[in-house]
Structure formats: structure tokens, C-alpha cells
Amino acid sequence: MSFDYDLFVIGGGSGGVRAARVASAEGAKVALAEEYRMGGTCVIRGCVPKKLMVFASGYKDLVHDAQAYGWEASVGDFDWDVFRPKMHAELDRLEGIYRNILKSNNVEAFDARAEIKDAHTVTLSTGQDITAKHILVATGGTPFTPDVEGAEHTITSNEIFLQEKLPGSILIVGGGFIASEFACIMHGLGVKVTQFYRGEMILRGFDKGSATHIADAMKSRGIDLQLGADVAKIVKTDAGLEVTAKDGSTQVFDAVMYGTGRVPATKGMGLAEVGVNLGRKGEVLVDAYSQTSVPSIYAVGDVTDRINLTPVAIREGMAFVETVFKANPTPVDHELVPSAVFTQPEFGTTGLTEEEAVDYAATHGPVEVYTTAFKAMQSGFAGRENKVFMKLLVDQHKRTVLGCHLVMDGAGELIQLAGIPVKMGATKEDFDRTCAVHPTMAEELVTMKTPSHVIGG
The missing domain is CATH 3.30.390.30 (FAD/NAD-linked reductase, C-terminal dimerisation domain)
Structure with a gap:
């Protein structure tokens, strides 16, 4: 059977782009579709903008320390209007690099959503059907927001980088690394931060003694970390977002961010319909070689919900190419990942x-x-x-x-x-x-x- 491409990659994040580039370098004819922006979660709405905000949030402490060491130093309020356009200019630059990587490696890029029609066919949002010998799903994850009354008024880690102005106060709901990181970031930028987590300690799944040390440090810095707390409902008022907690208490915030985890981005992709086995959270189930239950379809990165880290997705993409295009079956080593x-x-x-x-x-x-x-x-x-x-x-x-x-x-x-x-x-x-x-x-x-x-x- 003749195919349009040897490989069609769905998703322009780190794992998908790496697999596409390396497969093309091995002589494969490769195409890639991305429905949002090239670079994926890490570059566009994750690791990179977050780390820039981490840097920004730390300078107030550095100025304080400089004063203690004898320097004449002072710092005013953080100016989001100065920082925000520079951050987005950097994201634009990085997206351009990702596009150039694909172009210079002869990977045809489609700015469109791709869904799977059958074991060897994808349908683009443009209406075009494209066939490929192999399909690689690398669509990553998407934030999960609980079904709470008034949740439509909240933001997630996707939107926090897009705010027109910095809120004076924010409630961050969740206790994982995303919620805890942004609680620290927003506090460092001068925002009054409250964090709700329904469990007994933040950073569940990490070393508890270490998490306890971090929680104590966050509280000593002035973050109102409330454990065993959750949201019952949210009402938009003239004063802001009125949050009623499950204990009946109410408080008004300028913004509410849900950092309650991420789920694999597989909804509406047609995976189950063509026979790809999915897990409880919608994750693509794969073997040690990233192959799904449909032999021509593979998946790497957060969409498989193995270890949801950018460098792991890149390694999975490389192992996929070794296995499929270099006849060198290569499982991914997920042990002892720092x-x-x-x-x-x-x-x-x-x-x-x-x-x-x-x-x-x-x-x-x-x-x-x-x-x-x-x-x-x-x-x-x-x-x-x-x-x-x-x-x-x-x-x-x-x-x-x-x-x-x-x-x-x-x-x-x-x-x-x-x-x-x-x-x-x-x-x-x-x-x-x-x-x-x-x-x-x-x-x-x-x-x-x-x-x-x-x-x-």
C-alpha cells in the first residue's frame, strides 16, 4: 500500500518535534500537525514562561539581601506591563525556532487539528485526509478543572500567562507542583496568595518530609496555605470572585486559578474508535516501545501519562525513531529520573x-x-x-x-x-x-x- 508519508506526527511539542526531526534525518517522509502553537506545553504555556516568572518573582528577595550586604538598593512594585510583552516575545522567538527546526529538516507542518480516521489515516480540521505508514500521537496534556459551580470564572496554568493585568489577590486551588509553584511565583510578584488543598500535605507523591519543609517555608513567607480546604462554589460579584469553601467560609479574590492536575489530551481524537486502548484518565496505553494496541499507531509524552516531563518526552521520541526507523528496538528507561x-x-x-x-x-x-x-x-x-x-x-x-x-x-x-x-x-x-x-x-x-x-x- 502506498502512503502519503512514512510518519505523521500529531502534536508540535518537544516529543513530537524531536521524533519528526530525527525520523526525517533518517530518510523518512514526515509531516506534523499542531492545532495551537509549535513548541507545545513546555515552550508556550509551561516550563519556559513559568521559569521566566520564577526568575521575576525572586528579585525582591535579592534586593533585600543586597541591602543587608551593604548595597544601596531598592525595589518598587512589580510591573506586569513591562514583563508580559517581553515574556511573550521570547515565546514567539522560541516558537520560531521550533518551526525552523521542522522546515530545515524537511518536515511538512500543518497548522491544524488532526484526528485519527483509521490505522493509517488522519483527518485535518481543514477537511483534508492524509495517510501515513506510522502515526505518532504526541498531543500532551490539558489542565483539569473540577465540576464546581462558577468554575467558568476561573483560570488554569494555561491562561495565567495571558492575563492582561496582575490580580491583587488570587486563590490557587490544588496541592501539586503546578499549584504550589504558582503560589510561590504570584506571591513573589506581590500578589496576595491563598492556596487551598483538600489533602493533608501538598506535593502528594513526592517525599513527604521534603514537602512538609516546603509547606512550612511557604507559610513563613506569607502564603496563606490552607490544608484540608476545598471550594464549594464561586460567584462573580462587583467586588471580585466570591469563593465559598466547603467549610462554609467565604472570601473574595480578584482571580481564582485551578492547579488541580492535568489529563491526557485525547478527547475527540478518534483513538478509541480505531481500536487504541485508553486508560482511566484517557491516557494512551503503550508498551515499552511506545506502541499502542494498533500496531501502526504510537504515542509519546504526557499523552501516555508515564512520566510527564519534557526531557522524558524527548527521550521517548528518540527511542521511537530508533525502534521504528532504525530497526533498533529501544525501550525507554523511566527509572531514576531526576x-x-x-x-x-x-x-x-x-x-x-x-x-x-x-x-x-x-x-x-x-x-x-x-x-x-x-x-x-x-x-x-x-x-x-x-x-x-x-x-x-x-x-x-x-x-x-x-x-x-x-x-x-x-x-x-x-x-x-x-x-x-x-x-x-x-x-x-x-x-x-x-x-x-x-x-x-x-x-x-x-x-x-x-x-x-x-x-x-
Whole structure:
């Protein structure tokens, strides 16, 4: 059978673009469709604009510290009207780079929504049908908003970058990394922030001790973090958005943002209709080689809901090309993937959490837990309470470092480096043999000598 293309990619994010580019370089005839903007969630409405806002939100503390160190420095109010157009200009620049990547690699790009008609055919929103030997779904995820009365008046992480003006006050609903990051960001920009989370501790699924340290830091900075709290209804009034909590209390905010997680973007794509198996949240179910239940259709990235991180999507896209176009079956390694949460302070993490170590200890033997907490020198000198928290989890018998969790300024940078020895299977003694770099915060990683406690001992 003759096809229009060897590969048709649905989704112009990091995973889809990488797969398209590399497959084309291998001689495949490739096309890609994106219904919104090239670059996907990470570039357009995720990692990049968020990190720019993280940077912006930190300068007030830096000016405070500068004063304490003897500099004549002052800072006024944050000007969203100055920052916003520069941020969007940067996003435009990056989108242009993504488009040029496709063009320079002979990938035909369609600015249209694509839906799957059958195992080898996609239908574009323009009405055009296109056939391909292989179809790769890389549509990512979309924010989830609960069915709450008045939810139509709220925003999500998609829209927070598009606001015409910065609100004076905001309620952020949710306790995951998106909600917690934006609570810190908006507070740092001068917005009065309240955060509702219905659970007992934010950052569920992460190491609980580390999450507790972050929650305490957020509250000490002035964020009104309310645990065990949720929204019952929202009413738009002349004064703002009146939020009634489930405990009956009411409060008015200028804006309400839901950061209650993301779901795979598979709705209305025709996947189930052609026989692609989907999971409970609509995620595309794939095997170790990213192949779906329909042999010609593959999926990578957040749409599969495996590990929802941009670098993972890129690796999945590369492995897909190795498997399909280079005859080199390559499963994706999802073990010991380091990640960062850009709260204030930052959180870097890789490997087992202390909670996961309980199950590990039941089958593999005791796990030693090493922790340290101390005041950071730089901010401590300036009179700011900015405590550092570090944790290592170690297999007591094999001595392998199973997990590393860091809460500190620059944790995202440090966990990238710490992730290397953990991935290599370094032992606690390997850490200990490494000489400390003094005076640094990171030296504590190699100076923790006695476990604070043992799990399963």
C-alpha cells in the first residue's frame, strides 16, 4: 500500500518535534500537525514562561539581601506591563525556532487539528485526509478543572500567562507542583496568595518530609496555605470572585486559578474508535516501545501519562525513531529520573521517597535515612529564614543510594548533578569518599555520617 508519508506526527511539542526531526534525518517522509502553537506545553504555556516568572518573582528577595550586604538598593512594585510583552516575545522567538527546526529538516507542518480516521489515516480540521505508514500521537496534556459551580470564572496554568493585568489577590486551588509553584511565583510578584488543598500535605507523591519543609517555608513567607480546604462554589460579584469553601467560609479574590492536575489530551481524537486502548484518565496505553494496541499507531509524552516531563518526552521520541526507523528496538528507561519543583525554595528529587522506601524495605531489606537541615549562609546573613533540607535514602546492605531529595535555592541545578551518581548506582561510601567543597550548601551531601532513622530495621 502506498502512503502519503512514512510518519505523521500529531502534536508540535518537544516529543513530537524531536521524533519528526530525527525520523526525517533518517530518510523518512514526515509531516506534523499542531492545532495551537509549535513548541507545545513546555515552550508556550509551561516550563519556559513559568521559569521566566520564577526568575521575576525572586528579585525582591535579592534586593533585600543586597541591602543587608551593604548595597544601596531598592525595589518598587512589580510591573506586569513591562514583563508580559517581553515574556511573550521570547515565546514567539522560541516558537520560531521550533518551526525552523521542522522546515530545515524537511518536515511538512500543518497548522491544524488532526484526528485519527483509521490505522493509517488522519483527518485535518481543514477537511483534508492524509495517510501515513506510522502515526505518532504526541498531543500532551490539558489542565483539569473540577465540576464546581462558577468554575467558568476561573483560570488554569494555561491562561495565567495571558492575563492582561496582575490580580491583587488570587486563590490557587490544588496541592501539586503546578499549584504550589504558582503560589510561590504570584506571591513573589506581590500578589496576595491563598492556596487551598483538600489533602493533608501538598506535593502528594513526592517525599513527604521534603514537602512538609516546603509547606512550612511557604507559610513563613506569607502564603496563606490552607490544608484540608476545598471550594464549594464561586460567584462573580462587583467586588471580585466570591469563593465559598466547603467549610462554609467565604472570601473574595480578584482571580481564582485551578492547579488541580492535568489529563491526557485525547478527547475527540478518534483513538478509541480505531481500536487504541485508553486508560482511566484517557491516557494512551503503550508498551515499552511506545506502541499502542494498533500496531501502526504510537504515542509519546504526557499523552501516555508515564512520566510527564519534557526531557522524558524527548527521550521517548528518540527511542521511537530508533525502534521504528532504525530497526533498533529501544525501550525507554523511566527509572531514576531526576526532576525539580520550582517552589521557593526549590525542590530537587530523584529516586525513592521515604514513603516508597517502606515497600522497598519489606522486600529488599532495611533502608537508612540520612537527613540534615540548616540555615543557608547567604540569606541567613541577610536575616531571612531560608532553611535547607536534604535527605538521602540508602540500602543498608547494598549501600546503594536509592533516593536524593533537596530543598534549597538552586536545587534544580544540583539535582541534575546528584542524579548522575544515583543513576550509576553509587553507594553511600562513594558519596562519603568525595571531598566536600567548602563553604557550600551542597557539601552536606557528602558529610552526612549517621542515619537519622532506619526503615524496616
